[in-house]
Amino acid sequence: MTPVLYDLRGLKCPFPVIKTRKKLAAMASGTLIRVDTTDPLAVIDMPHFCNEDGHELVETEKTENGHRFLIRKR
DSSP: OOOEEEEEETTTTHHHHHHHHHHHTTTTOEEEEEEEOOTHHHHHHHHHHHHHHOOEEEEEOSSSSEEEEEOOOO
């Protein structure tokens, strides 16, 4: 399954998590989403959000300007 790409670069905390939560709410269970962020706190916030909401954090990757997260919706 090809992940949905979601570019949230340039947004600061708490907006990457808020927008990811809203996007996932409209998606089918099992869907993959790849989220790109530049917010330095996202590396803490995204894993916490996934754990809290029951989504699977499949992969976290450091990028040149931030982080990339691969999430599978619960």
